Amino acid sequence: MNRIRKLLLGGALALAASLSLRAQGAVQPIYLNTAYSFEERAADLVSRLTLEEKQSLLGxxxxxxxxxxxxxxNIWSEALHGVLTGANPAAGLLGPTSFPNSVALGSTWDPALTERMASAIADEARAIYQTGTKGLTFWSPVVEPVRDPRWGRTGESYGEDPFLAAEMARGFVRGLMGSDPKYLKAVPTAKHYFANNSEFDRHVSSSNMDSRDMREFYLYPYKRLIEDEHLPSIMSSYNAVNHVPTSASAFYLDTLARRTWGMKGYVTGDCAAIEDIWNGHYYVETREQATAAGLRAGVDSDCGSIYQRFAISAYEQGILPMADIDRALVHMFTVRMRTGEFDPEPMVPYTKFEPARVSSAANRALAAELAVRTAVLLKNEGDALPLDPGSLKRIALIGPQADDVELGPYSGRPEQDAMISPYAGIRSWLSQKGYDVDVRLAAGGDIKSKSNLLYIAYFEVEKTGGASTRYDATKYNACSEGITVGSGMGEEEQVRTIDDGAWTAYDNVDLTNIENITVGLNIPTEGGIVEIRVGGPDGNLIGRIEATKASGARVGGVYGASMPMKIPALKLGYNGPQTVYLVYKAPQDAPIDEATLQAAREADVAVVFVGTDENTATEEADRLTLLLPGNQLALIQAVAAVNPRTIVVMQTLGCVEVEGFRHLDSVKGILWTGYNGQAQGEAVPRLLFGEVSPGGKLNATWFKSVKDLPAITDYNLRRSAGAGGRTLWYFDREVSYPFGYGLSYTNFEYSNFRISSAQITPNDVVTVSVDVTNTGAFAGDEVVQVYVATPDSPAGLERPIKRLKGFRRVTIPRGQTRTVRIEIPCADLWFWDMQADRMTYDPGRYVFEIGSSSQDIRGRVSARMSGALERRLKTVWASCDATVLRIGESAQASFSACMNDDSFYEHPRAVWTSNNPSVAAVDPDGRVRALSMGVATVTCSVTIDGRTLEDSFAVKVMPDLSLAGLTVGGKAVDPGNSAQISYLLKGGKAPEVKARASSPAIDVDVRQAPSVPGTAVVTLLDNETGDSRALTVNFGTRGVSDSFKKSALAPAWSWVREDPAAWTLAGAEGLVLTAGKGDITQGSNSASNILLQSANSDWTADTRMHCFSAPAAPAQNAGLVAYESDDNFVKFVYSATFNFRRPAAGPSAGQLQLLVEENGRQRSLASLGLDGIVGEDQVLFLRLDKQGDSYTAFYSLDGRKYEQMGTATAVLKDVRVGVIACEGEAAAMMRGVARGGAQQPAAAPLKVSFSDFKLVNRGRK
Amino acid sequence: MIRFFRILTLLLLAACLTARGQELRTGIPTDGGGYLAAGDRLCRLDAEGAVLQNLPLARPLRALASLDGRLYALDAAGRQLLELNESGVIVAAQALGTKGRLRALGEGDETLWAVTDAGEILRSEDGRRWSLQDFNAEYAGYYPRMDFRAVAAGGGAVMVAGLDEAGRLAVFSSSRGSVWSARPLEYGGGQVADFEPVSLGYDPLRDAFCLAGGGGTLFTMPGCTHCNRLDRYPADVLYARIPNGFSALLLGSGGLRKTE
Incomplete structure (x- = not known):
């Protein structure tokens, strides 16, 4: 039995054992009981987890x-165009099928085909899942519309237009999820939410836009998928939007995705997106805060390890409620349960997929069908295509893609025999069809990237004798346009986005006696040349480093760190400081070899296969140019010069500049396919030789030049200063090929344009119809496209030139006519009203342009829009501030009601019900009360204008950790809500404490106090979850007040780590303490001279404190302390404040802080900045009032009028009270972590005096 | 705290020890300097990297760790935890009551960790009182049976690495040392790391765990589980990567010593 099967068997046995509990008559846990809802079961499962288990499940x-x-x-699996994995012979799995990638799929304009593909992927995913090697949650598809073709992940998107992207993604999502009403076949995750449309800066940048672009363009696909397809998952992106990291934004994730559109499911952060909140965007100061920010915003899972390392400490610091952790886990487990993971196999319809499903004949055939349908015919002069194989004697297949299979990113590794190159496919097709054609192959060119040449971290000048000086390359004094600095996923800052001819300059580089030069660099793909010049980009050359893959240099990839490359310097006699230029050059293009040209020259037809690959652009690396990489443009031109019948076949990740060859007379045909999967070589001959007519359409505008584009960092769609608009919506210049463009071997005539109504309102559905006749000689596919323009809209509103709002791909035999009817819900014709914050509809004419591309409009129909959208309730969202309650606890539920114009109804009323009120009851205001053990679903029902919708959440009620009875010395005592009760006694033996739990499921342990003063501890333990609750009974004696103005301390005082040299009694000044190093914060338990006396009852302590100067160093502090040990205390102190972000802001008056530390974990309960409050005499009167487990802090400037600062809760035992002054230590979370290079200023030791210490004890007798 | 000692001195020392036919296999930076062990020698370094003592050892050591100023090691047989004084003299030896042989020792976040070839994970906050988790028993049927070879802690996590019952590399991580997650070992676009692990280290500057082992392999696992990286160095075995401020010392068979 192999390992995987053993593992599966083990897990199955454990699950089966649980499942068999019912048969044995034992109580079946709710989370395994299929009679309950998935959400109830998930809540039950989460309630059984310990805190450490919860943390371990958050990644x-x-x-x-x-x-x-x-x-x-592992939640992370990928399936963008096939399951991302390889063959696994041990599990009987072949390599999965690799279908066309998204840019190619988008060009099919066929959502149904995409659905078939995704369904096949889900089949393979299920078969792989059955072997235990992969999960069922896939981080696909990418639904971001392509705002800019330079985006490194253009090939992963369905295209430029949000409507097209949404429709294609709809097919994918449906196919992956399957059609079972209860179970998910597999789980799609739409990404990257949102506006992650540039790679080079994605970890640190903000995509800035107005709410119109945000809603109409960037968010549109998500809205459609969530509302229409009940999408169960999205991925929050790395970037910020309008300066708020998307992964820390409750507005983007909770308000929009959940409350507006109604997403039920989970949000995963992109890998390291949570870390980026802290370390990329500097949006928070600590990783605990990043954890809290992500979870509170609604990111349920962190692809990374921040949540899994810092959730507990964030919780313990009091910045992350348990409810947020529980909610995230309920979201995760609900979706896992929806896959059937926790259900008996016979109940789940997708558990019978055998390994043979992977790379099955059916899926290979589907891949071949898809490969054909992605093709877009861009040029066909003189009907040069299709080629007649019968008339050909010799065909030359030229170019780097001719015998290559380019699958694109996020592809699995299919079987070798499934990957067919064009060369292999053409030879096979000709042979099968019986044609005797001489097929010549010549690569003739290369595809080497000529941009993103290098990442440069530093350079080093070494002098004769060995001394050297290192210069940070990112600290340049000048640079060419387009240079950026970044670290990507790594730690090292590097000069990036280096294009051919780029340079960076450095002043004052001492070149005296220079011997060697070292450059610390990384080669992301092909590399380049670094010329070291003096005085200017064309200045004297003192060194040249060939940092290219071709020369054998190490390629680090886009995530690589720099490696040193050292060369001897040319000694040109420079002395002293000079301005040194690092000038970056792309490797020289290889010349087109004569053999290639000879093959082209001698052939009847030359087919040039060119394109891009994963080195051209990818995740983390955008394109800097839209030119074909390598020498491919020269190759096309050279071949065209020797063969008048040249066909270009392009496989690219999107738009490339084609002006350099598309007008050449000899280039008779151009066919583009995208990366069309493992069967691309099977598709090529069928297309070239006319077995099938190309029927795809471009999914993006093909711009003439990269110079036509605004800066890639500009996320505005509408024309901004000095730049044109973006996409077909706003780009109004001449293009090479417009959006939606694509030719066919046949011709289609459009006629009989109709619209169902000339008058429309936003509440109607309008049908646009047209008759399309195939008038050519081939059967073929046509994509009928409907664009909508609003010519009556005021110019000032800058409405799009047109928007795609409908399309249909139809197959029409030659000579036949098809009537194409496209229904358009008028509600979808909305614009975003930025003032009213809701959808709006411009009145007036809506022109429906019907055509074969966005510019080839064959006919127009129009209708006049009037009226308003009938506002109706769309989404009710209910949530609760706790998922897990104990008997007797309560929690507050809240809800929102979103209307169909995406605005919120301001004062909705809800009716709350519980399906199990004996477990959890809910009152009319949504207060949920836990009554008995079990689960309940609380439902919120909202009715607006006669329409009722509801939403619900599950609550798990746990056993009660309260006491049924408590006696002290034989007398019954009611502890109330406090976790501590205090007695004020005269000493002697402590009374006996007895306790009884409310629930038999709870264990009780009592540790008696040995004497007075002393503390008895009652512990209630839930063995199921490990949750415990402690109640302490403190027995204390009366303490003493001390003015500190006498010659000696009162006998009741004792010191912790006394340093006699650092304290003195100074008459009227009182007790003077000079703070020593250390603190009692967290692990730094070394503070000296803590003066304490026993105070193990309730009490009020007052003191006057005089600081000889304000605390200045970041951690200096002094004040009152209630102390059990160095790891358990309450401190009310005057401390310094330090602005880590703006150290130059100067000193402040400091702050008062109320701090609690329990079991070595400190949290701050309240702080008050004292700027403008504390007087120049630096005198404060501090008061700490203890009542049970509650410590309330007050301060005064005159000792008469006190202000309350805050209240802390802590269960301390054997409490002592007194004063402390210490230099402190920076919090552990700030140690060893460089943050922005902030320097801490030096400060004098803190010197304070205390006087008039007054202690008033209270307590039960 | 960043513990710094001169890497150049270390290299000289490494060269010296290697010349004696004893390969450097392990080392640790400590608050006051550092230690390197090779065969029956232990070298104590000051904070500047100067060699304070080149100490003979009564018996070879398997691993080194330091907690609260104390130096700990495992005996070569993997049967005892040894406490050494600063002169390398064994001042205490303790059998930890494990079923398997102790294979690795590590320190991080103020806790000592040890692992055995029988899948046991041990922890101690003081070097004296140890608690044991029987990973193989606890996770039977959920994770493969493990022969642990390496452990390290830091940055709020602890990581263990070893060979599973099929002899394949497997790595697990935990935040508090009780609940363990399988660490994905994919790198470089779908390849899966698989080599014999020798030692783990935590690099605080990179916030990454570095696993050294067979084939001169260094497998770097940062917080981002997506971002593993595999490098190979010219050695049959890479024994250790010892982080040291902004640099790190790599120790490998065949006398490999390299900074990065």
Whole structure:
């Protein structure tokens, strides 16, 4: 039995054991009981988890929890155009099928075909899942519309237009999810939410836009998928939008995705997106804060390890409620349960997929069908295509893609025999069809990237004798346009986006006696040449480094760190400081070899296969140019010069500049296919030789030049200063090929344009119809496209030139006519009203342009829009501030009601109900009260204008951790809500404490106090979850007040780590402490001279404190302390404040802080900046009032009028109270972590005096 | 705290030890300097990297770790935890009651960790009192049975690495040391790391765990589980990567010593 099967069997046995509980008559846990809803079961499962288990489940590698039968699960899998994995012979799995990538799929304009593809992918995913090697949650598809073709992930998107992207993604999502009403076949995740449309700066940048572009363009596909297809997952992106990281934005994730569109499911952060909140955007100061920000915003899972390392400490710091952790886990487990993971196999319809499904004959055939349908015919002069194989004696297949299979990013590794190159496919097709054609192959060119040449971190000048000086390359004094600095996913800042001819300049580089030069660089793809010049980009050359893959230099990839490359310097006699230029050059293009040209010259037809690959652009690396990489343009031109019948076949990740060859007379035909999958070589001959007519259409505008584009960092769609608009919506200049463009071997005539109504309102559905006749000699596909323009809209509103609002791909035999009817819901014709913050509809004419591309409009119909959208309730969203409650606890539910114009109804009323009110009741205001153990679903029902919608959430009620009875010395005591009760006694033996739990499921342990003063501890323990609650009974004696103005301290005082040299009694000034190093914060338990006396009852302590100067160093502090130990205390102190972000802002008056530390974990309960409050005499009167487990802090400037600062809760035992002054230590979370190079100023030791210490004890007798 | 000692001195020392036919296999930076171990020698370095002592050892060591100023090691047989004084003299030896042989020792976040070839994970906050988790028993049926070879902690996480029952590399991580998640080992576009692990280290500047092992392999696992990286160095075995401020010392078989 192989390992995988053993693992599966083990997990299955554990689950089966749980499942068999019912048969044995034992109580079946709710999370395994299919009679409950998935959400109820998820809540039950989460309630059983310990805090450490919860933390271990908050990342993409969800841990196994054997005691609950939960197997380990990696949420991260990919399936953009096939399951991202390879063959696994041990599990009987072949390499998965690789279908065309998204840019190619988008060009099919066929959502149904995409759905078939995704369904096949889901089949393979299920078969792979059955072997235990992959999960069922896939981080696909990419639905971001392509705002700019330079975006490195253009090939992963369905295209430029949000409507097209949404429709194609709809097909994908449907196919992956399957059609079962209960179970998900697989789980799609739409990404990257949102406006992650440039790679080079995605970890640190903000995509800035107005709410119109945001809603109409960037968010449109998500809205459609969530509202229409019930999309179960999205991925939050790395970038910020309008300066708020998307992964930390409750507005983007909760308000929009959940409350506006109604997303039920989970949000995963992109890998390291949570870390970027802290370390990329500097949006928070600590990783705990990043954890809290992400979870509170609604990112349920962190692909990374921030949540899995810092959730507990964030919780313990009091900045992350348990409810946020629980909610995230309920979201995750609900979706896992929807895949059937926790259900008996016979109930789940997708559990019978055998390994043979992977790379099956059916899926290979589907890949071949898809490969044909992606093709877009861009040029066909003189009907040069299709080629007649019978008339050909010799055909030359030329170019770097001729015998290559380019699958594109996020592809699995299919079987070798499934990957067919054009050369292999053409030879095979000709042979099968019986044609005797001489097929010549010549690569003739290369595809080497000529941009993003290098990442440069530093350079080093070494002098004769060995001394050297290193210069940070990112600190240049000048640079050419387009240079950026970034670190991507790594730690090292580097000069990036280096294009051919780019340079960076450095002043004052001492070149005296220079011997060697070292440049620290990384080669992301092909590399380039670094010329070291003096005085200017064309100045004297003192060194040249060939940092290219071709020369054998190490390629680090786009995530690589720099490596040193050292060369001897040319000694040109420079002395002293000079301005040194690093000038970057692309490697020289290889010349077109004569053999290639000879093959082209001698052939009847030359077919040149060119394109891009993953080195041209990819994740983390955008394109800097739209030119074909390598020498491919020269290759096309050279071949065209020797063969008048040249056909160009392009496989690219999107738009490339074609002006350099598309007008050449000899280039008779141009066919573009995208990366059309493993069967691309099978498709090529069928297309070239006319077995099938190309029927795809471009999914993006093909611009004439990169110079036509605004800066890639400009996320505005509408024309901004000095730049044109973006996409077909706003770009109004001449293009090479417009959006939607594509020819056919046949011709289609459009006639009989109709619209169902000339008068429309936003509430109607209008049908646009047209008759399309195939008038040519071939059967063929046509994509009928409907664009909508609003010519009556005021010019000032800058409405789009046109928007795609409908399309249909139809196959029409030659000579036949098809009537194409396209229904358009008028509600979808909305614009975003930025003032009213809702959808709006411009009144007036709506022109429906019907055509074969966005510019080849064959006919127009129009209708007049009037009236308003009938506002109706669309989404009700209910949530609760706790998922897990204990008996007797309550939680507040809240809800929102969103209307169909995406605005929120301002004062909705809800009716709350519980499906299990004996477990959890809910009152009319949404207050949920936990009454008995079990689960309940609380439903919020909202009715607006006669329309009722509802939403619900699950609540798990746990056993009660309260006491049924407590006696102290034989007397019954009611502790109330406090976790501590205090007695004020005279000493002697402590009274006996007895306790009884409310629930038999709870264990009780009592540790008696040995004497007075002393503390008895009652512990209530839930063995299921490990949750515990402690109640302490403190027995104290009366303490003493001390003015500190006498010659000696009162006998009741004692010191912790006394340093006699650092304290003195100074008469009227009182007790003077000079702070020593250290603190009692977290692990830094070294503070000296803490003066304490026993105070193990309730009490009020007052003191006057005089600081000889304000605390200045970041951690200096002094004040009152209630102390159990160095790891358990409450401190009310005057401390310094330090502006880490703006150290130059200067000193401040400091702050008062109320801090609690329990078990070595500190949290701040309240702080008050004292700028403008504390007087120049630096005198403060501090008061700490203890009542049970509650410590309330007050301060005064005159000792008469006190202000309350805040209240802390802490269960301290054997409490002592007194004063402290210490130099402090920076919090552990700030140590060892460089943040922006902030320097801490030096400060004098803190010197303070205390006087008039007054202690008033209270307590039960 | 960044513990710094001169890497150049280390290299000279490494050269010296290697010349004696004893390969450097392990080392640790400590608050006051550092230690390197090779065969039956232990070298103590000051904070500047100067060699304070080149100490003979009573017996060879398997691993080194330091906690609260104390130096700990495992005996070569993997049966005892040893406490050494600053002169390399064994001042205490403790059998930890494990079923398997102790294979690795690590320190991080103020806790000592040890692992055994029988899948046991041990932890101690003081070097004296140890708690043991039987990983293989606890995760039977959920994770493969493990022969652990390496452990390290830092940055709020602890990581263990070893060979599973099929002899393949497997790595697990935990935040508090009780609940373990399988660490994905994919790197470089779908390849899966698989080599014999020798030692793990945590690099605080990179916030990454570095696993050294067979084939001169260094497998770097940062916080981002997507971002593993595999490098190979010219050695049959890479024994250790010892982070040291902005640099790191790599120790490998055949006398490999390299900074990065």
């Amino acid at each position: 993409n590698n969800m841990a196994a929890i054997p005691r609950l039968g939960v197997k380990n699960y």
